[in-house]
Every structure is written in structure tokens, then in C-alpha cells.
Amino acid sequence: MTAAATPKVGGIAPPPPPFRDVARLSLNQMTTDRLSLRDVLDACARHGIPSVGIWRHKIAETGLDTAVGLVRDAGMKVSSVCRGGMFPAATRQEREQRITDNLRAIDEAAALGAPVLVLVCGPSPDRDIDAARRMVEEGIGRIVTHAAERHVMLGIEPLHPAFAAERSCITTLREARLLAEKFDARTVGVVADVYHIWWDADVHEEIARCAGRLAGFHVSDWLVPCKDVLMNRGMMGDGVIELRRLRESAERAGWDGPIEVEIFNETVWKTPIDVLLPLMKERFLACV
Amino acid sequence: MTAAATPKVGGIAPPPPPFRDVARLSLNQMTTDRLSLRDVLDACARHGIPSVGIWRHKIAETGLDTAVGLVRDAGMKVSSVCRGGMFPAATRQEREQRITDNLRAIDEAAALGAPVLVLVCGPSPDRDIDAARRMVEEGIGRIVTHAAERHVMLGIEPLHPAFAAERSCITTLREARLLAEKFDARTVGVVADVYHIWWDADVHEEIARCAGRLAGFHVSDWLVPCKDVLMNRGMMGDGVIELRRLRESAERAGWDGPIEVEIFNETVWKTPIDVLLPLMKERFLACV
Numbered sequence: 001m002t003a004a005a006t007p008k009v010g011g012i013a014p015p016p017p018p019f020r021d022v023a024r025l026s027l028n029q030m031t032t033d034r035l036s037l038r039d040v041l042d043a044c045a046r047h048g049i050p051s052v053g054i055w056r057h058k059i060a061e062t063g064l065d066t067a068v069g070l071v072r073d074a075g076m077k078v079s080s081v082c083r084g085g086m087f088p089a090a091t092r093q094e095r096e097q098r099i100t101d102n103l104r105a106i107d108e109a110a111a112l113g114a115p116v117l118v119l120v121c122g123p124s125p126d127r128d129i130d131a132a133r134r135m136v137e138e139g140i141g142r143i144v145t146h147a148a149e150r151h152v153m154l155g156i157e158p159l160h161p162a163f164a165a166e167r168s169c170i171t172t173l174r175e176a177r178l179l180a181e182k183f184d185a186r187t188v189g190v191v192a193d194v195y196h197i198w199w200d201a202d203v204h205e206e207i208a209r210c211a212g213r214l215a216g217f218h219v220s221d222w223l224v225p226c227k228d229v230l231m232n233r234g235m236m237g238d239g240v241i242e243l244r245r246l247r248e249s250a251e252r253a254g255w256d257g258p259i260e261v262e263i264f265n266e267t268v269w270k271t272p273i274d275v276l277l278p279l280m281k282e283r284f285l286a287c288v
Numbered sequence: 289m290t291a292a293a294t295p296k297v298g299g300i301a302p303p304p305p306p307f308r309d310v311a312r313l314s315l316n317q318m319t320t321d322r323l324s325l326r327d328v329l330d331a332c333a334r335h336g337i338p339s340v341g342i343w344r345h346k347i348a349e350t351g352l353d354t355a356v357g358l359v360r361d362a363g364m365k366v367s368s369v370c371r372g373g374m375f376p377a378a379t380r381q382e383r384e385q386r387i388t389d390n391l392r393a394i395d396e397a398a399a400l401g402a403p404v405l406v407l408v409c410g411p412s413p414d415r416d417i418d419a420a421r422r423m424v425e426e427g428i429g430r431i432v433t434h435a436a437e438r439h440v441m442l443g444i445e446p447l448h449p450a451f452a453a454e455r456s457c458i459t460t461l462r463e464a465r466l467l468a469e470k471f472d473a474r475t476v477g478v479v480a481d482v483y484h485i486w487w488d489a490d491v492h493e494e495i496a497r498c499a500g501r502l503a504g505f506h507v508s509d510w511l512v513p514c515k516d517v518l519m520n521r522g523m524m525g526d527g528v529i530e531l532r533r534l535r536e537s538a539e540r541a542g543w544d545g546p547i548e549v550e551i552f553n554e555t556v557w558k559t560p561i562d563v564l565l566p567l568m569k570e571r572f573l574a575c576v
Contacts, residue, residue, distance in 0.1 A: 127530050133489065162450040164487035165512045165528045175489045199452035201421065201463045224453045229517050240453045242415050 016248040018285055025284050026079040028053035028218065028262035032276070033269050037062050040273075041074040047277040051077035053118075053260045059108055068111050079116070079258035080155065080191075080216055081109040086122035087139030088132035088169065095135060098122075102143045110150035116215045117147070118155045118191050121170045123163075132169040137179060140188060148187045155191035155215030156180050160199075162229040173197050173206040180213050189215030192250060193262065195222060195233055198241045207249040214255045219243055219288055220263045233263045235279060237287040247288050259288060304536040306573055313572050314367040316341035316506065316550035320564070321557050325350050328561075329362040335565040339365035341406075341548045347396055356399050367404070367546035368443065368479075368504055369397040374410035375427030376420035376457065383423060386410075390431045398438035403545075404503045405435070406443045406479050409458045411451075420457040425467060428476060436475045443479035443503030444468050448487075450517040461485050461494040468501050477503030480538060481550065483510060483521055486529040495537040502543045507531055507576055508551045521551045523567065525575040535576050547576060 019025075027049050032040050037058045044052055052071075059067045059081075071078055084105040089095045109117045119140070124132030140154060147154050158176040159168035170176050176190045190213050197203050207214075221239030226232045236243055247259070261280055268276065307313075315337050320328050325346045332340055340359075347355045347369075359366055372393040377383045390405075397405040407428070412420030428442060435442050446464040447456035458464050464478045478501050485491050495502075509527030514520045524531055535547070549568055556564065 124528070127528050129487070129528075129530070130489075160450070161448060161487040162514065162517055165510055165514065171487050171489065199417070199449040199459050201418075201459065222453055226450065226453065227516055229450055229514070240412070240415050240417075242417070 016244060016251065018244075019288065020285075022049060022281050022284060024257070024259050025049055025281065026051040026053055026077075026258035026260040027277070027280070028080075028082070028260040029055045029058055030082070031261055031263040031268060031280070032273055033264075035273060037067055038070055041070055041076055043273045043277055044076060045074055046274070047281065049277060049281070051079045051258050053080045053082060053262065054078055054112060054114070055082045056105060056108065059112075064108055064111055071112055077258070078112045078114040079260055080118050081105065081112060081114045081116070082118045083120045083157075084117045084143070084154070085119035085136075085168075088122045088124055088135040090125040095139065099139060099142050102139065103146050106143060106147050106150050106152050109152045114152065116153045116155045116189075116191070118157050118216060120157055120159065121168045123166050124169050129164070129169050136170060137182065140179070140183065144183055144187055148184070153186070153215050154188045156188065157191035157193060157216070158196055160196040160229065172200060173203065173210065177206065177210050177213060185212055189213045191216035191218065192246075193218035193220075194241050194243060194246050195220050195262075198222060198246065203246070204249045207246070207253050211253040214250060214253055214257075216260065217247070217250045217255050217257070218260045218262045219247070219284075220261065231264050231266060233265050235263065235268065236261070236283040243287050259284070304532060304539065306532075307576065308573075310337060310569050310572060312545070312547050313337055313569065314339040314341055314365075314546035314548040315565070315568070316368075316370070316548040317343045317346055318370070319549055319551040319556060319568070320561055321552075323561060325355055326358055329358055329364055331561045331565055332364060333362050334562070335569065337565065337569070339367045339546050341368045341370060341550065342366055342400060342402070343370045344393060344396065347400075352396055352399055359400055365546070366400045366402040367548055368406050369393065369400060369402045369404070370406045371408045371445075372405045372431075372442070373407035373424075373427075373456070376410045376412055376423040378413040383427070387427060387430045390427065391434050394431060394435050394438050394440050397440045402440065404441045404443045404477075404479070406445050406504060408445055408447065409456045411454050412457050417452070417457050424458060425470065428467070428471065432471055432475055436472070441474070441503050442471075442476045444476065445479035445481060445504070446484055448484040448517065460488060461491065461498065465494065465498050465501060473500055477501045479504035479506065480534075481506035481508075482529050482531060482534050483508050483550075486510060486534065491534070492537045495534070495541050499541040502538060502541055502545075504548065505535070505538045505543050505545070506548045506550045507535070507572075508549065519552050519554060521553050523551065523556065524549070524571040531575050547572070
């Protein structure tokens with residue numbers, strides 16, 4: 001297996017050229033889960049990485065105002081805030097609390113200048129997964145006006161079906177797109193993370209159908225063998241995903257925004273950041 | 289969460305009644321992985337379970353002729369043989385070996401009187417998963433005539449997308465059905481295992497589309513939390529799957545054949561069979 005997959009585009013179009021620089025690279029903060037926001041921003045500045053995806057538990061560590069100041073002082077772009085969502089719950093009161101939290105997440109994204117709030121929609125509180133899906137739709141309906149007013153796009157991220165019982169009842173790009181299409185395209189879109197969608201026989205056709213709705217594109221790799229599916233992500237090129245072909249499909253669908261690297265992996269987390277970021281840049285150029 | 293999920297059928301049809309007996313229950317041998325074929329057949333006879341799904345590594349342990357004699361002497365029906373498939377490989381020579389092995393698997397199923405050979409189609413040998421899918425189609429094309437001659441139906445089993453890199457490039461019921469539809473419906477069908485397909489937003493509509501193509505229906509449950517996705521199956525009622533609703537969808541699609549219980553789970557494997565089988569029967573009646 002070679003480091004970069006051979007792209008195939010209906011047998012005729014040439015493969016997309018590799019990136020020549022890292023202008024579109026964004027470090028999703030989950031890739032450096034052990035570090036503070038300040039340390040991540042400093043490291044990105046040192047290594048010429050122009051943008052970051054910020055997680056809310058890291059914002060909570062510093063406080064929002066400090067986080068906003070750190071980002072501004074670093075001259076860094078924020079590609080997204082992770083995560084809103086988690087709409088389904090057993091009681092109306094709990095669901096209302098989730099709505100309140102999502103409104104706060106939109107405010108945080110707006111304050112940080114992030115164009116997108118990533119939605120991890122949440123699992124079902126019981127066996128009725130279709131009811132949970134209706135709660136997700138209802139929840140998005142409750143926050144969409146606030147998102148539009150704050151100029152924050154809601155990016156529905158379908159998670160891998162292995163997470164259906166614990167993290168997201170929305171499991172495919174198709175399902176996320178059909179849900180997004182119930183709302184204004186300027187406010188509700190879809191985040192395509194290759195780790196979650198690569199296995200889908202329709203993935204390239206589905207990315208094409210997401211044209212005008214893409215709100216994010218995340219990369220990592222699927223390692224083999226897989227034991228713990230949550231922590232099974234690897235650095236681009238270390239797994240089985242046809243990254244360049246998927247990137248090309250996203251570009252054909254109009255995606256010209258940042259490409260976030262999001263890796264949940266203990267080994268990656270233990271790697272010193274001044275080793276990790278050069279490797280990440282190298283693999284971004286070679287494999288994505 | 290109650291033991292049995294509430295069925296929902298377009299808001300009008302009544303829920304399907306529970307089974308009154310275990311006439312349609314079949315023990316897939318993987319549920320009792322530590323036991324020999326002889327011990328499994330003896331236990332099923334003791335507990336009034338009328339049929340078994342037999343795995344080929346267990347046939348290999350006894351030899352085919354002995355296995356055939358054991359099944360005949362026990363008066364047991366064989367609902368399926370697991371498994372053929374594993375078609376994709378890096379070289380033509382390897383792929384030919386897989387074909388030869390599949391032809392042998394068909395002969396074993398025929399000798400045991402099994403109406404179905406379950407196909408676990410296999411992973412891609414490299415990053416090109418679409419090429420692997422073409423190898424699967426080619427492989428089925430190579431064995432379908434032999435299967436028809438031996439009166440063994442080939443049942444394409446889509447595996448959960450978590451197994452896409454290591455066990456099957458065919459990951460959804462839709463994908464399996466579209467593949468099956470390239471062949472004669474009398475010889476190539478689809479095996480629906482709830483563990484692999486429950487998360488799919490279209491699962492009930494897809495089961496309906498499989499009418500005339502269903503070659504098997506397997507039950508277990510999806511446990512929470514999930515760590516190792518291979519060994520995460522549980523006894524029916526212990527997890528989050530809406531089993532009765534899925535069984536109803538299968539029946540509406542015409543499935544009136546055996547329902548195999550297939551559980552990969554260390555705790556289940558360690559349970560004495562005279563404890564396990566009564567529990568399995570109880571849960572089959574209560575939850576399926």
C-alpha cells in the first residue's frame with residue numbers, strides 16, 4: 001500500500017494536484033488534546049499553520065474572553081467551533097437545557113469569529129432512534145434563527161455508525177444532507193469528516209449532492225486493525241482511507257475552505273507538538 | 289428502557305405479536321463458539337431448538353462427513369452455513385484460491401442440507417475499496433452457477449461499517465441488495481443481521497426493498513458502551529436495537545424462515561450452554 005491513494009474520477013479527469021502549501025490546513029484542537037489553547041495557538045504560529053478548530057471544553061478552560069484575546073493576538077483564523085448538538089434527551093427539561101447550551105455555543109463561535117459550529121447531534125436516550133432523529137430536527141429548528149443572526153453556520157456532522165448508540169443518531173452524509181435541506185442553506189450545512197464516511201459506497205456521489213451545503217471537511221485516517229473505534233484515528237497516510245479522492249470530491253462540490261485535521265489517538269496526543277505539526281504538514285501535502 | 293422496544297408501523301398497523309414458540313429459532317454456532325458441533329447439536333435437541341447455523345471452522349474440526357452424520361442423527365435443520373465470501377485479494381492467484389474455497393463451501397452447505405451459504409464479502413487488499421467491490425461482484429459471478437446447481441442460495445451479508453477495512457467492503461443493506469440484484473433472485477439474496485444494520489436511517493424501507501431477496505435474518509443486540517466492536521454483541525434485550533420492529537419489517541418483506549441468534553461475546557461464550565439456551569429462548573420470545 002502506497003502513502004497516497006490513486007484517485008479515480010470517472011476514468012477521465014486527471015488526479016487533483018497535491019497542495020503546494022498549507023494555506024488550507026487547519027489544526028482541529030482534538031489532535032492536540034493534551035495542550036491548552038494558548039500552547040496550540042503558539043505552536044501553530046511557529047509552524048505556519050493558519051487556522052484552528054477550537055473545542056468548547058478548551059474555551060471553558062481559559063474562559064471565552066481570554067480565548068478570544070488569545071486568538072486575536074495570535075492572528076489566527078478559527079475554522080470552526082466543536083461542538084454543539086446533543087439534542088435528544090429523555091425529558092423536555094433536559095432537551096431545553098441542550099437548546100440553551102447550543103445557543104451559548106453559537107455565541108462562542110460568533111465571538112471567536114468562527115464561521116461554523118459543528119453539530120454532533122447526539123444519541124437516542126432509548127431504543128427509539130427515529131424519535132431521537134426527530135428531536136435533532138426539532139433542536140436545530142430551535143437554534144437556527146439565532147445562528148443566522150450571529151452569522152454562524154450550523155454544520156451537521158454525521159458520525160460513523162459505530163457511534164450511533166452513544167454519540168450521534170445521524171450516521172451518514174445522506175442523512176445529514178437530507179436533514180440540512182430542511183433548513184436555509186446559508187445557515188445549515190454538513191461537515192464531512194472522512195473518518196466517519198469513507199466506508200460508504202455512495203460517498204463520492206453524496207459529497208457531490210452536498211454542493212452548496214458543505215460547511216467543513218475534516219481529515220485523518222482509519223487505522224488497521226481497529227479495536228477501540230473512538231481512538232482508532234491515525235495520521236493521514238497511516239490508514240486505509242482514499243484521502244485525495246475524497247478531497248477531490250469535496251472540491252468538485254465547491255469546498256474551498258479550510259481542511260481540519262482531527263485525530264483522536266493516544267500516540268498522537270503523546271507526540272511533542274514540535275514533532276507532530278511538521279509531520280502533519282508533510283502528510284497533508286503528501287496524502288490529502 | 290424496557291426489555292422490548294415499542295414497534296411503530298406508520299402509526300396504524302398493530303405491533304406484531306410475540307412468537308409463541310421457538311419453531312423459528314435457530315442457534316448460530318458462533319453464539320457457542322467454545323463448543324464442538326456435536327455438543328451444540330446435543331444441547332439444541334435437549335432444549336427443543338429446531339435448527340442451527342453452522343460455521344465452516346467447526347465443520348473442519350469434525351470433517352464434513354461426520355458433520356453430515358451428526359446433523360442427520362440429531363434430526364436438526366441447518367439454517368445456513370457461515371461463511372463464504374472473502375473475494376478481494378491483491379493477486380489473481382489469491383482470488384482464484386478464494387473462488388475454489390467458495391465452491392467447496394457451497395458443496396459443504398449442500399451436503400448439510402443448508403439452504404443458504406452466508407457470504408462475508410471481504411475487505412479491500414489496499415485503499416481502493418471500490419475495486420474490492422468489483423472483485424466481490426466478479427467473485428459471486430464465478431460461483432453463482434455452482435450454487436444454483438447445488439440448490440444453495442448465496443446470502444450476501446452486509447457487515448457494519450466498522451468492519452469495512454477488515455472484513456467486508458459491503459457495508460449496508462442497500463449496497464448488498466443492489467449487488468444481489470445483478471444476479472438471479474433464486475440464487476443470490478441478502479442476509480439481514482440486525483447488529484450490522486440497525487443504525488441505518490433507511491433500514492426499514494431497505495428491508496422492504498429486499499422483498500424476494502431475503503436469505504436470512506440474524507438477531508443479537510448492540511451493547512452500550514461499545515469498546516471492541518467485534519465482541520460488542522449481546523443477548524437480545526440487553527442493548528439498544530429495536531428488535532421486534534426489525535423482525536416485523538423482515539416479515540412484511542416476506543421473511544418466514546429461521547431467525548438465527550448470532551452473538552460474538554466472551555461472557556456469552558463462557559456461559560454454560562444449559563444456562564445460555566433457556567435464556568436465549570426466553571429473550572427470543574420476549575424481545576424478537
